[in-house]
Amino acid sequence: MATPLTADAVVDRLPPAASPCSVEHEASDVIRDVLARVGDKWSLLVVGLLHNEPLRFTELQRRIDGISHRMLTQTLRNLQRDGLVSRTSYAEIPPRVEYAATELGRSLAEPVLGLVGWAAAHHEQITDARDAFDEASTRTG
Structure with a gap:
């Protein structure tokens, strides 16, 4: 083994x-x-979305299927702490906050987007392999 x-x-x-x-x-x-x-998974998605343009919290949440408000908040804070995302608050009514990838965050976007591209190109093969494995497991188990 x-x-x-x-x-x-x-x-x-x-x-x-x-x-x-x-x-x-x-x-x-x-x-x-x-x-x-x-x-x-959430950090990869956030970095991937912010690599070209700043987005508001609600727009990020709308684009990331399945992420909760709490999880997006925590993910953004962690990415800010690591220097990958910046947060800009505008003194407007209603208040507006935008998140953007920093230079360091944009440098991470290239390998992240490469990984996303690989997953998109190979998802059918992975699904087929999973199905075959599951089928073999039910026959022997």
Whole structure:
């Protein structure tokens, strides 16, 4: 049986230039934390939507099917904390708040959109593989 792939194992496979701390344990913790943040489904969707234009909270929520108000709020705060999203509040009536990708956030958009493109190109193959696996599992289980 194969051993599970951990964040430490991924970091160990990085070339030396890719690891800022020569793959020390502390660096792997930081990398694991960053991957967990940007790798969750809501963060990927928010970064993908904000890469070209700022959007208001309600527009983000409208475009992200299934996200709750609370989860979008938390996701935006986390992305702000990490420097990936900025929040601009306008003193208008009614108040207006816009979220935009920062330069760092836009640099993340390229690999995110590449991943989205890969998923779009291969979703049928993945669905077929899942169906075949499930069918085989019900026959043997």
